[in-house]
Amino acid sequence: MTTLNHLWQRTTAGLSEQLTDNSLVSQLWAHSHLTKAALPLQSDARRLNALLKACRRLSVPPSRRWLNAQLKPFVAGPKKHVALCERVGWEQYDNQFGQLRKRTPINQSLVVKAPGPRGEKGVLYISFEYNWMKLIANYDAAAILKDYYIVGQSSWSPTDYASLIPYAGISSDPLFIGVSNFADIEPLGILRPVIEPLPILASDWNDPDHFKPKPYRDRTIDIVMVANWSRAKRHWLLFEALRDMPRNLRVVLIGRNAPDGTERDILAQARAFGAPQDIELHTNLETNEVSTYLCNARISTIFTKREGSCVAVTESFFADTPVAIIEEGQIGSKAYINEQTGVLVQRRGLARQLQRFLEESERYTPREWAMENISCVKTSERLNYTLRQWALRTGRPWTTDIVPFCWRYVPRYLHAVDKLRLSTAVQELGRKYGLTIDEFPGERAAARAKAQQPPAFTETSATATAGSDSSSIPA
Numbered sequence: 001m002t003t004l005n006h007l008w009q010r011t012t013a014g015l016s017e018q019l020t021d022n023s024l025v026s027q028l029w030a031h032s033h034l035t036k037a038a039l040p041l042q043s044d045a046r047r048l049n050a051l052l053k054a055c056r057r058l059s060v061p062p063s064r065r066w067l068n069a070q071l072k073p074f075v076a077g078p079k080k081h082v083a084l085c086e087r088v089g090w091e092q093y094d095n096q097f098g099q100l101r102k103r104t105p106i107n108q109s110l111v112v113k114a115p116g117p118r119g120e121k122g123v124l125y126i127s128f129e130y131n132w133m134k135l136i137a138n139y140d141a142a143a144i145l146k147d148y149y150i151v152g153q154s155s156w157s158p159t160d161y162a163s164l165i166p167y168a169g170i171s172s173d174p175l176f177i178g179v180s181n182f183a184d185i186e187p188l189g190i191l192r193p194v195i196e197p198l199p200i201l202a203s204d205w206n207d208p209d210h211f212k213p214k215p216y217r218d219r220t221i222d223i224v225m226v227a228n229w230s231r232a233k234r235h236w237l238l239f240e241a242l243r244d245m246p247r248n249l250r251v252v253l254i255g256r257n258a259p260d261g262t263e264r265d266i267l268a269q270a271r272a273f274g275a276p277q278d279i280e281l282h283t284n285l286e287t288n289e290v291s292t293y294l295c296n297a298r299i300s301t302i303f304t305k306r307e308g309s310c311v312a313v314t315e316s317f318f319a320d321t322p323v324a325i326i327e328e329g330q331i332g333s334k335a336y337i338n339e340q341t342g343v344l345v346q347r348r349g350l351a352r353q354l355q356r357f358l359e360e361s362e363r364y365t366p367r368e369w370a371m372e373n374i375s376c377v378k379t380s381e382r383l384n385y386t387l388r389q390w391a392l393r394t395g396r397p398w399t400t401d402i403v404p405f406c407w408r409y410v411p412r413y414l415h416a417v418d419k420l421r422l423s424t425a426v427q428e429l430g431r432k433y434g435l436t437i438d439e440f441p442g443e444r445a446a447a448r449a450k451a452q453q454p455p456a457f458t459e460t461s462a463t464a465t466a467g468s469d470s471s472s473i474p475a
Helices: 002-012 015-020 023-038 044-057 061-076 091-097 129-138 141-147 182-191 235-242 263-272 287-294 311-318 332-336 350-363 366-373 376-393 416-421 423-433 443-452
Strands: 109-113 122-127 148-153 175-179 195-201 221-226 251-255 279-283 297-302 323-326 342-345 405-408 410-413 470-473
Touching (some): 091 129, 109 410, 109 423, 122 410, 129 141, 141 423, 175 182, 221 311, 221 350, 235 251, 235 350, 251 287, 263 279, 287 297, 287 311, 297 311, 311 323, 311 366, 323 350, 332 366, 376 405
Parallel strands (some): 122 148, 175 195, 221 251, 251 279
Antiparallel strands (some): 279 470, 405 410
């Protein structure tokens, strides 16, 4: 029975993605919604809902132009209030994240600049789609936008257009939205002037001081992989390669349990694919623990076919650990792979490619490249320049810059003094608008809190997942 189970796991590991992640199927699906939107005798809400679904996948230029023409009245024309008034596309947020209709604090957000005199706007950084939805659903977003520029960061690629279009018509300034893949910038432009896409990835906010890389000769981990235990992360590709690699390699996997995969599933999958190494698994580590493992590894790997920007890639860079990314992957930070930072690998002959990468890993200098290009300080400066130019171009004062901030599972102030200095503005958000911002208690604390919620409650944090601390796979 065990042999049959292993055979079944090996056979079906990549089957679902072959059926669902197909470009032809994707385009047919998008065109069906575009056609549905053009049908007569339907409500504006139903028409808009079909258009927003088409936005996510449609890539054929003539069809995009037709989509733009149909969508324009809902973005900047006479129907611009339909999305908010009819709550178009909100169902998944009610069902998946829960309590959208109840006023609850937003999380993964920071005030990075306080409003000033003479109409100078502050800056409110709000991560992720469900927080944008909570803000527009439960608070006076129009009033807040009079005091603040809102900067967002999408959590996946392509993002959900339904989480952005409700802001149509409520402010003369757009939401400034960082992307998860540079390929999303042009398609997202279809929502101008509601939003302004930014060439900033969610993975561009690492604090270099959070990483203390070990000298290469002192590193004891051969391969590390930071990815939740979902099937989408395709750990099986690593296990398949490990079967043909040296038995004495030290391999460390760090992740979180997901709805479609747990630590136990990963253990079973590793056995099914016959990986002979002693593989360590760690679940729900705190951010400092993750960085310690990354700083002790020779190489890092990512095999997802499609995801957002993948913060684990740039975290590895700052740990001075080069990264191998699967060549077919549609991953935002794949754009950062170069001769200093890592390699793109193919599925065929993966074991041989990884072994060669291991042998040559000492020659890479990913931290040096990352320090020059994507540190949280550099990214804060780029964001500040964009907002300052916008303010001056639109006739608003700009006398104070945003404070630098970084990402450690959630956005955090780079300097503790800035948190204290901006606390008055945070309190004013609560007093004036009833808006409060939850502070992240830590990975394990968030996991425990989620586990204690009753089954009906399904609101999830991008950082909160239940699971045990660690385990290992015997050889």
